[in-house]
Amino acid sequence: MYSIGDLSRRTGVKAPTIRYYEQMGLLEAPQRSEGNQRRFAKAELERLAFIRHARDLGLTINSIRQLIDLSGHADRPCADADRIAKEQLASVRDRIAKLQKLEEELERIATCCTGETIGDCYVIRALSNHSLCGHEH
Amino acid sequence: MYSIGDLSRRTGVKAPTIRYYEQMGLLEAPQRSEGNQRRFAKAELERLAFIRHARDLGLTINSIRQLIDLSGHADRPCADADRIAKEQLASVRDRIAKLQKLEEELERIATCCTGETIGDCYVIRALSNHSLCGHEH
DNA sequence: CTAATTGCTCTAGTGACTAGAGGTTCAAGA
DNA sequence: TCTTGAACCTCTAGTCACTAGAGCAATTAG
Ligand SMILES: [Zn+2]
Ligand SMILES: [Zn+2]
Ligand SMILES: [Zn+2]
Ligand SMILES: [Zn+2]
Numbered sequence: 001m002y003s004i005g006d007l008s009r010r011t012g013v014k015a016p017t018i019r020y021y022e023q024m025g026l027l028e029a030p031q032r033s034e035g036n037q038r039r040f041a042k043a044e045l046e047r048l049a050f051i052r053h054a055r056d057l058g059l060t061i062n063s064i065r066q067l068i069d070l071s072g073h074a075d076r077p078c079a080d081a082d083r084i085a086k087e088q089l090a091s092v093r094d095r096i097a098k099l100q101k102l103e104e105e106l107e108r109i110a111t112c113c114t115g116e117t118i119g120d121c122y123v124i125r126a127l128s129n130h131s132l133c134g135h136e137h
Numbered sequence: 138m139y140s141i142g143d144l145s146r147r148t149g150v151k152a153p154t155i156r157y158y159e160q161m162g163l164l165e166a167p168q169r170s171e172g173n174q175r176r177f178a179k180a181e182l183e184r185l186a187f188i189r190h191a192r193d194l195g196l197t198i199n200s201i202r203q204l205i206d207l208s209g210h211a212d213r214p215c216a217d218a219d220r221i222a223k224e225q226l227a228s229v230r231d232r233i234a235k236l237q238k239l240e241e242e243l244e245r246i247a248t249c250c251t252g253e254t255i256g257d258c259y260v261i262r263a264l265s266n267h268s269l270c271g272h273e274h
Numbered sequence: 275c276t277a278a279t280t281g282c283t284c285t286a287g288t289g290a291c292t293a294g295a296g297g298t299t300c301a302a303g304a
Numbered sequence: 305t306c307t308t309g310a311a312c313c314t315c316t317a318g319t320c321a322c323t324a325g326a327g328c329a330a331t332t333a334g
Contacts, residue, residue, distance in 0.1 A: 078258035085247035121215035
């Protein structure tokens with residue numbers, strides 16, 4: 001049996017975050033001590049590691065809840081789980097593509113200023129005038 | 138003189154967002170009609186375009202406020218403006234690098250499942266076990 | 275003049291936490 | 305056994321950049 005602090009140290013997840021996951025229904029309400037403090041079993045530690053790993057990969061609380069629900073039915077087809085992973089991959093690729101466009105524009109904006117004063121600063125001029133940009137964002 | 142709806146149509150920024158920018162101090166409080174409705178001058182239209190462009194490039198409200206403050210002093214050195222742009226570029230690059238790591242892991246996780254059921258789904262196994270990952274995230 | 279549209283303010287909700295207040299319980303040393 | 309200090313509890317509010325909605329007032333076209 002782990003206290004919330006033990007669990008926190010073992011997983012690197014802060015105690016308020018663990019309580020938050022419980023509130024969001026990702027962790028089941030654990031047993032309590034006589035004085036009402038949380039006492040976690042090993043299964044909860046493993047589930048928390050699962051949650052943390054999924055969060056580190058950018059999955060939302062909602063997706064993680066779905067995956068946890070699925071993982072309780074070992075005999076069902078895994079198409080839903082695969083779909084969630086593929087959607088997350090697509091979303092990450094989408095964000096990368098958008099950020100790369102920004103990077104391109106920002107590189108120009110941030111490195112082309114040869115001015116000395118605000119009056120002729122390329123940063124300010126470029127922000128005032130989108131037509132200096134190479135594409136939409 | 139533009140109403141908030143005129144301004145919205147001309148810039149593509151929704152009316153509540155325009156009010157929000159005013160509240161955040163990015164737009165100065167505009168003149169009002171007799172009936173207390175906002176009436177914007179051309180200068181505000183240009184400033185709103187500036188704000189919108191900066192937002193599209195990912196700058197925060199705070200950075201934009203600083204840039205607006207700077208742009209009122211044409212004779213001052215532009216080092217601060219240049220620094221804000223460079224910091225934003227660095228932040229975008231940082232986010233791209235992190236997302237690319239995620240992309241790599243997610244690609245493996247999302248495409249390697251040859252299982253049929255949750256019980257042997259690679260997605261679930263990979264999320265349960267970070268040691269299957271190629272690197273940290 | 276009337277009806278439709280547009281505008282006003284204010285409040286609350288989003289996601290995934292984080293910080294703080296104000297109080298209680300636990301564990302270890304004396 | 306007692307005491308002290310760390311850890312824990314619940315609850316509320318704040319973060320960021322909006323967005324949605326309620327309930328009302330002003331404007332504009334016919
Ligand atoms: Zn400059
Ligand atoms: Zn642009
Ligand atoms: Zn699968
Ligand atoms: Zn991993």
